[in-house]
Amino acid sequence: MATTGMQLMGLILCIIGWVGGALVCAMPMWRVTAFIGNNIVVAQIIWEGLWMTCIVQSTGQIQCKVYDSMLALPSDMQAARGLTVLSMLMCALSLALGVVGVKCTKCIGVNSLKARVARISGAIFAIAGFLYLVPICWTAHAIIRDFYDPHVAAPHKRELGPALYVGWVASALILIGGSLLYAGSSPPGMPGSPTFSSGDSSPRRAASQVKGYV
Template identity: 65%
Template sequence: MASTGLQLLGLVLSLLGWAGGAMVCAAPLWRVTAFIGNSLVRAQVVWEGLWMSCIIQSTGEIQCKTYDSVLALPGDMQAARGLCMLALMLCALALALGVLGAKCTRCLGRPSLKARVAQVAGALFLLAGFLYLIPICWTAHAIIRDFYDPAVADPHKRELGPALFLGWGMSALLLIGGALLALGSASPGPGSSLSFRAKNNPSKPAEGEEPAKAYV
């Protein structure tokens, strides 16, 4: 019963991490306009993401535009796109396998096969969580490096956007959910199965032991 609860908790956490990770990948809030001292380095607030950039005017008007060319983007941004899409596809596959291998479903017949499928789903969620972490940590490192680099002009400096912090949280949900799903799907060891059989058959003698004779 406890293992079933771990499976369900792992699936729920992984599903939340998957949905939040999709929002992080689509949000244009990875890089935001930096403040140097107490003043804004630009008259307009700029948001930058993997797929689009937005400009907020002083009047509150927001203008968003997708990037014109994928090839014109920096190499780290192209890699971040690919890793995020790969992580999303792995999460979709892991969710399908996790539902099939859950103990509360009747999709697969053999319990051993269901356990293996659920363990594979947990491993895929763990891999997706690591894939999410790579572009987020890479982008955060580039932002911090450029912010403290005196060779970079102030108008080109950026700060960490809220999408990065949300991405760290979603990665943690995927890692924790995948680990719980894998732990809850572990098949019982041979010792537990033998003890279970012994309890069900108390009259059966152990190996090497003579059966007890009944006297009238």
């Protein structure tokens, strides 16, 4: 049977993860300047994101510039853009289905249909969380690989930006929330839920019927 508490908890976690994922998608702090050796004292810090790059001066002034051409970007950044946007759109669709399918709303009168809609919403949320996790992990892998590569010059090395850590948390919230929403939306009448028959099938009634036949 559908559990309202699990449904609401899963939906709330998914909403928080969705908002956090949207912020991470827009943040430019995916890659930040790495301080290596004599480069610890620099006049500016470079931030690189999916949509723009920013330069932070030592005076605190921030100058940001959107990438001129999408086709000129590396293939991994183009894939990261596509996956993050697709994940956010799937979360928006799942949120609409989740609001309709949770037990405490009255959008649909049939309980079995509401439960199925909520389970579909939870499954789409889980898939969206996984799709969002892929570009985060891939970007982190590329940053770590280039950081320890001796053939990459020190000025071109980057470190993990704060946006990646927030992205990991956001994707985890979406995955956990989608799982809770799916698990708490079992349609009524599924195997495993106890059912109790009426008093007509009691042992005494069954015994009397057997005697009648004899």
